[in-house]
Amino acid sequence: MGEAARYDVVQISDFRLPGGTTSSIAEEVRAQSEAGLSTALMHAAGSVTGYPIPWSTHIRRILDLPGVHVATPRDRLHATVLVIRHPTVIWSTPSTFDHVTADHVVIVVNHAAIDGAGTRHYDVEATDRRVRSLFGLDPIWAPIGPVVRGTVLQQTTEVPLRDEDWVNIFQMPEGAAERETFIGKKPVIGRHSRPQPGKWPDTKEDILAAYPNSPGYDVQILGGAKIARRKIGWIPDRWTVIPFGGEEPFDFLRRIDFWVYMHHPDLREAFGRAAMEALAAGCVAILPPYMKALFGDAALYAEPHEVLALVDEHWSSPEAFLAQSRRAQEFARSFSPQMHLRRLQELGVAVPETGATRQDEPAVAGTDAQAGASAGPQPTFVLNLDPQDLGLARELTRGLSATGSPVVMGLVADGAEKDPLGPDEIRLPGPPAFHLVEETGAGTWRRYITQRLRRLLADVGARRVVTVGTTIPEPVMEAFDGQAVEHHWVRPDDGSPLDVQLAVRMNAVSAIAADAAPETLAVTILKESTL
CATH class of the missing domain: 3.40.50.2000 (Glycogen Phosphorylase B;)
Known part of the structure; x- marks a missing residue:
């Protein structure tokens, strides 16, 4: 069983919600990114939004931020602080988060438990029991203000409420100058x-x-x-x-x-x-x-x-x-981002000092990619694009490692429980993320994937990239365009002819059919390498 990716903060909510829920998440994630913290965004489809709509623009705008990653409820990960926003989402989602653990779980109560007419919007105690069952921890209930705190207390006094409200943070917009007079000649x-x-x-x-x-x-x-x-x-x-x-x-x-x-x-x-x-x-x-x-x-x-x-x-x-x-x-x-960082520190998150380098990838136990990239032979980044080719990619990685070349593999897989991470492996978004249609916000997803791959290459320090896959999706091509990397393409031995135009466009040093042993392929790659 592979080790869990570790994040400072994991945010769980229904990211389709268009209003205050997702805009508040976005503000917190911006503050975390600017402070150098790592964040995983985990979408949980709840009953609050019953329509097949794309994620909120608030969420789509933060996907490219340093240290921000998209995870799924099936991923294997650990958070110092797991933040659940909107109690109805966690109560109603079918996701079970089997491989998600945390040091602390916070339920941010941003929706009234009871409205002015006395109608219950969710059962506080039942939601508390479900969160305990899902994550094995006593959650901290954190109302965002006195009004919603009062509605929780109307239902029950049996859940642990945070003493201070988890107030929404607010970044003053640029251009928010003081008023000097009225706008016009009438109110x-x-x-x-x-x-x-x-x-x-x-x-x-x-x-x-x-x-x-x-x-x-x-x-x-x-x-x-x-x-x-x-x-x-x-x-x-x-x-x-x-x-x-x-x-x-x-x-x-x-x-x-x-x-x-x-x-x-x-x-x-x-x-x-x-x-x-x-x-x-x-x-x-x-x-x-x-x-x-x-x-x-x-x-x-x-x-x-x-x-x-x-x-x-x-x-x-x-x-x-x-x-x-x-x-x-x-x-x-007064609702500054620093207030949010202080409450994360109270829950054990180590906030870097001002000016610290942002964490771009989650820490994975047993992985020391950057140390391997800092000395010795030229490091290699192996990018596996299809879960069906995972065995080939891993054998190729071992073959390259045996020659003394440090190797890190980017693993595109379809579920952590099926494909646990090995040493020097980093999980990337699964195949559907590479092929979203434009109507569902593909532009944002493609930018996220492209920029994440580029940041990953920079972190690993690799100038040699080996891509394993039958074809190369457009976001991957965009990630390598204009980069100072030497590209090798290993195609599974499925009998299909070489796409010469694609090989030319990707400026591949070699385009090899995987019809030989992985060790032989590794030797061929290094022999044809100019590095």
């Missing part, structure tokens, strides 16, 4: 949210009270207005409506004076990431009263029918408006 009221029924007030009267169809106000909506139209019967002609994803939130928020977020009375926001974005942009936020426990004096609070009175009051006093805007931005700055 600009704005909101942005996902197009879900709970994100809007429940009645026509409340919607129009908070977002008036009046010549005295400019109302801007990011996220669509289908829900409002159902309630009102029409879309007010004085509203400007932008569909969800139609503009970057920060660009939108820079055009807003008053960010007004009124929603369904049954909803209880666990944190309110959209509100935090508005505060960071310097908007004066007007929120439901219960959210004062989250944001304190960084925002104003009102029921829908009270919104315009607050808007008018602060419009008539620029000094009060600017003072409130600055309180908002100062509050947003």
Whole structure:
């Protein structure tokens, strides 16, 4: 049985979720990457999202970051800290994580256990039991704020709650300057949210009270207005409506004076990431009263029918408006990435000192690739592309090693329990990742695979690459394009003719059919090598 890949942090969630869950994960992963920590992203399909949609753009944007890797629930790995975000995901996923272990397991509670109408969204104690069963550890329940903490305590006091909230971190966006005056000649009221029924007030009267169809106000909506139209019967002609994803939130928020977020009375926001974005942009936020426990004096609070009175009051006093805007931005700055790194340190993660080199590959027990690459004969990187050719690739690796050449193998395999890692082997994404269609986000996946291979070559220090496979997928070709590597292609002996055009494009020094013993192939490769 191969040794487990080791990571500082493993993040488990349903990465299809489009909103605060995945954006919060992305912020934490960015902080971990910048600090030099290794992170594995492990998708667990839950009941929260029942549609065959691609991963959130928040997740796709972090796949290329140094130290970030994609893992599957079947992989064999160990985490210093395993972070599960969204309790419903871990409760409902069919994945069993048979080979995933950790020193600590944290359940980040970013969704209310009970809503304002008393409806249970998940069973806290049952979820706790399932996590204990899956990972063999007592999990730490970590609410992201006082509101969601209260909903957990409404259900039970029998699960171990973290003393401090696991608040979402927030990186102030570039260009978040202090406001100096109003946007225009009349108050600009704005909101942005996902197009879900709970994100809007429940009645026509409340919607129009908070977002008036009046010549005295400019109302801007990011996220669509289908829900409002159902309630009102029409879309007010004085509203400007932008569909969800139609503009970057920060660009939108820079055009807003008053960010007004009124929603369904049954909803209880666990944190309110959209509100935090508005505060960071310097908007004066007007929120439901219960959210004062989250944001304190960084925002104003009102029921829908009270919104315009607050808007008018602060419009008539620029000094009060600017003072409130600055309180908002100062509050947003306090949720820094350093806060997240400190709580990881408390759980045993060794955070490198500032300026430390980022960890690009997980540590694998028994592997010393970089040490082997630093001295002696020219190191070789063997890339196995098909699980069916694994035996050939390993025999070839042993043959090359016997000649005194340090060898590291990149193993593309379809499940850790079938193909445990051996010494000097590193697991890479499985075959489906090389052939995703464009509609499912292939561009991001291909960039991830290409950049990971390039970083791996740099870490190993290899200038000689031996690729084992019937053909070479495009992301692999892109990884080697323009690189100072000598490429050898070993093709399984399946009787197929050599693809000469492919061999020429990859600038292969040799293209060898595997019709001889691996030891002979190794000698042939080294004989034809120019290194």
